[in-house]
Amino acid sequence: MEKQNIQHVLSDMDNTLFDFVHAKVEACAAVVDLIGDGDPIEMLSYFLRGIYGFENLENIEDYLKDKKAFSNDFYSECCAVYEHEKVENVSLYDGVIETITSLKEMGCSFVIVTDADTKNAQKRLEKVGLDKHVDDLIAFDMSGLKKPNPGVFHYALQRSNAVPEKSIFIGDSLRRDIAPAKKVGMVTAYAAYGDRNDHDRAFSFDPDYKLNHISEVLQIIRERNNSIV
DSSP states (O other): OOOOOOOEEEEOOBTTTBOHHHHHHHHHHHHHHHHTSOOHHHHHHHHTSSSSOTTOTHHHHHHHHHTTOOOHHHHHHHHHHHHHHHHHTOOBOTTHHHHHHHHHHTTOEEEEEOSSOHHHHHHHHHHHTOTTTOSEEEOHHHHSOOTTOHHHHHHHHHHTTOOGGGEEEEESOIIIIIHHHHHTTOEEEEEGGGOOOGGGTTOOOOOSEEESSTTHHHHHHHHHHHTOO
16 A cells, blocks of 8 residues: 555553553552552552453452452542542653654644543543643543444544544554554554553564654654655
8 A cells, every 4th residue: 555644643542651550550559558458569450350441440349358458438548549649640751742742843633542531531631731732532431432442443533534544553552552553544653662561462463663762753754754755
């Protein structure tokens, strides 16, 4: 297929723009301190089980019950501490805002596509100051679908008035971001610098590009667009 100018940049949020796993570990550590027993990584593993979902607070309920520390009041207290610390410990990777600013100067839009719901995603974006820099936020409660369902990407492209061949998707998961984005016809850039998906190590897929720093997407787009006359 003939290369076309990249006009739209769509990006995953968690672990692509900031280290969300670190934020969750710190939140788990705060809850463990409150309980007085346990281990943050052990608690994080409850969120990774795939039973309720990566954001669902029922994982905390299960953890408390297994630690014989559950009561309704204490559960509510732990959830409040967890949610506060999760947001407070989110910080951008180096160069994210500068890269988005440069993309806009190049005439590209920048849209976030996330499995988080709008409320949680907006809190994180406001914490790191990205809410003023993105053109749109496409969250789970908008499409009703989660990655790697290709429908997420079709929805994002339609909402952005973008065609896949002129769009690039940046994501840290080969299975959930890169493979489905490529399936719908988008150019793909694997954010290897943020890949914390240890549970997906057996999944193999070749992206169009591999990023060791988010700023590398700028040179990719310059080279693609300048090569097209």
